[in-house]
Amino acid sequence: MNSVLSSTKSESLSRLDIEAIEMFISFLKLIGLPKSVGEIYGLLFVAPEPLTMDDLIDRLKISMGAASQGLKLLRSVGAVKVVYTPGERRDHYVADLELSKFAAAFIKEELNPRMQRAMERIGRMEAEARLMDDDAQKIAFQRIERLKHWMKRGQKMMPWILRFLVS
Amino acid sequence: MNSVLSSTKSESLSRLDIEAIEMFISFLKLIGLPKSVGEIYGLLFVAPEPLTMDDLIDRLKISMGAASQGLKLLRSVGAVKVVYTPGERRDHYVADLELSKFAAAFIKEELNPRMQRAMERIGRMEAEARLMDDDAQKIAFQRIERLKHWMKRGQKMMPWILRFLVS
DNA sequence: TCTTTTCTTCATTTTTTATTGAAGAATCTG
DNA sequence: CAGATTCTTCAATAAAAAATGAAGAAAAGA
Numbered sequence: 001m002n003s004v005l006s007s008t009k010s011e012s013l014s015r016l017d018i019e020a021i022e023m024f025i026s027f028l029k030l031i032g033l034p035k036s037v038g039e040i041y042g043l044l045f046v047a048p049e050p051l052t053m054d055d056l057i058d059r060l061k062i063s064m065g066a067a068s069q070g071l072k073l074l075r076s077v078g079a080v081k082v083v084y085t086p087g088e089r090r091d092h093y094v095a096d097l098e099l100s101k102f103a104a105a106f107i108k109e110e111l112n113p114r115m116q117r118a119m120e121r122i123g124r125m126e127a128e129a130r131l132m133d134d135d136a137q138k139i140a141f142q143r144i145e146r147l148k149h150w151m152k153r154g155q156k157m158m159p160w161i162l163r164f165l166v167s
Numbered sequence: 168m169n170s171v172l173s174s175t176k177s178e179s180l181s182r183l184d185i186e187a188i189e190m191f192i193s194f195l196k197l198i199g200l201p202k203s204v205g206e207i208y209g210l211l212f213v214a215p216e217p218l219t220m221d222d223l224i225d226r227l228k229i230s231m232g233a234a235s236q237g238l239k240l241l242r243s244v245g246a247v248k249v250v251y252t253p254g255e256r257r258d259h260y261v262a263d264l265e266l267s268k269f270a271a272a273f274i275k276e277e278l279n280p281r282m283q284r285a286m287e288r289i290g291r292m293e294a295e296a297r298l299m300d301d302d303a304q305k306i307a308f309q310r311i312e313r314l315k316h317w318m319k320r321g322q323k324m325m326p327w328i329l330r331f332l333v334s
Numbered sequence: 335t336c337t338t339t340t341c342t343t344c345a346t347t348t349t350t351t352a353t354t355g356a357a358g359a360a361t362c363t364g
Numbered sequence: 365c366a367g368a369t370t371c372t373t374c375a376a377t378a379a380a381a382a383a384t385g386a387a388g389a390a391a392a393g394a
Contacts, residue, residue, distance in 0.1 A: 016295040016307060019288045025315075026281050032197075034382055048306040053341075063384045068342055090340065090391070097310065099317045114193050123188045128183040139215040140183060143264065147190075151268045157331060164324060201352055220371075230354045235372055256362070315390065 013043075013059060020046040021060075029107045033073070036066040041055035041074055041095060050083045050092035077105035107158060115154060122147055180210075180226055186211040188227075198273045200240070203233040208241055208262060217250045217259035244272035267332035282321060284303060289314055 013021070016157035025038030039060045046053060056067045071093060074080035079101045083092045113132065122144060173302045175268045180188070191212065192205030211218060223234045238260060241247035250259045254299035289311060 013306055014295070016299075017291055017293070019292045020310075021277055023288050026284070030199075030277060030281065036383070044266070046307065048303055064341080065385065066383055068384090072342085099313070107212055110197060114197065118190055121190050125183055125186045128181070128186070132179045132183075136215055140213065143187075146266070148265045153331075157328075161324075161328075164320075164341080203353070231371080232355065232373080233353055236353090263375085 010058060017043060017046055026130075027101065029044050029089075031102060032110070034070075035072045036062050037073055040067065040070040041079060044080060044093055044095035045097070047095075050085065051070045052090040052092055054090065056093075078129075100167075103165050104162065107162065111154075111158070115151065118147075118151060121150070130158075168271060172243050183227075184213055185212060195269065197312065198269060199277070201237075203227075204317055205279045207237040208246060211247060211260055211262035212264070216263075217261045219257040219259055221257065223260075244268055245274075246272075253255065266310075267334075270332050271329065272330065278321075278325070282318065285318060289318070 021039050021042030024042035024148075025035050028038040028041065031034070032140065033121060035165060040056055043056060043060060050111050053071065056062065056071075057064060060067075062070075074115050075082070078098075080093050083094050085092045089148055125144050125147075126141075127139055132140055191209035195205040196202070197210065204316050206229065210223065210227060211283045220231075220234050220238065223229065223238075224231060225235075228279030229237075234279075238247060243248070246263050247260050248263055249328050252262050292311050292314075293308075296304055296311060297324055299307055
């Protein structure tokens with residue numbers, strides 16, 4: 001059992017905690033993640049010891065559902081790890097400090113699939129354009145070329161970015 | 168006046184239009200822009216001739232307000248230009264095909280300001296950490312170092328990305 | 335196996351974000 | 365400058381996204 005002294009429960013947030021949390025809320029929002037996920041990761045990032053879900057619920061004042069789902073997401077992108085603590089019933093969580101995980105997940109889960117679908121779309125657009133009369137066709141192909149150009153550029157850039165991120 | 172034949176009003180969307188629109192909705196959403204902005208840019212991107220706000224309202228079935236605000240935003244990032252058409256009362260709009268404008272605007276308006284604020288935050292975090300006792304301080308500085316590391320990495324990367332985008 | 339604790343899921347509610355459309359400002363035309 | 369047209373703004377509404385918490389599943393211990 002936790003002694004009264006060692007319990008991290010119901011400790012309130014330090015200024016350091018709050019700075020970290022606000023920072024991650026802001027950055028993670030950028031890649032489309034909800035506030036609660038930023039809060040959870042932010043707190044875990046600065047926490048000197050692993051925290052339980054209860055700690056998070058308690059200190060961040062978020063619901064059980066938000067905590068569970070947020071941790072699930074963070075685990076799925078590898079940004080949070082479970083630390084099994086012998087003699088403790090609950091799971092304990094720590095932040096993986098490798099921030100590139102977020103960017104990598106964003107690229108993998110958001111950007112790449114869209115690019116994939118865009119390539120298919122471009123194929124269909126070319127088929128449509130071929131049915132047009134000369135003038136319209138010329139303009140259409142010009143624009144489609146532009147799209148292809150940017151797609152290629154994106155695809156050339158991505159591996160480079162990933163390599164840069166991984167260090 | 169528009170002749171009955173040349174009027175582009177109330178023409179419905181071709182499959183090509185729809186592919187382009189869906190594509191831009193999807194990509195612009197990625198950088199936090201609303202659907203209506205994607206629709207507007209998508210249609211302008213494939214339109215062979217400049218369109219008026221009315222054309223957009225008509226063909227996309229969006230409200231006057233959405234059209235006006237969407238065009239304002241797109242103009243502000245340089246993704247749409249006004250083409251003055253002699254003898255025509257209304258403004259005519261064309262898409263700037265330089266897609267990098269979106270990425271550049273995103274970096275300038277979203278990413279950079281956040282990085283700026285993050286740097287300030289990190290300064291405050293260091294001040295807070297200095298007030299902690301030894302053990303906690305050591306851990307705190309370790310994490311703060313990590314943040315600084317990623318900030319530097321980001322800031323090194325950005326100009327490179329921008330140069331790459333501009334071509 | 336039964337009981338207790340911890341965690342997950344998901345229907346509902348809340349919050350946030352985007353859209354609408356009417357009022358009125360700005361612009362053009364004669 | 366009056367009248368008509370076009371465009372912008374913004375309060376109200378609608379739509380989308382996130383958070384809540386209760387029901388129950390999974391896991392651990394007795």
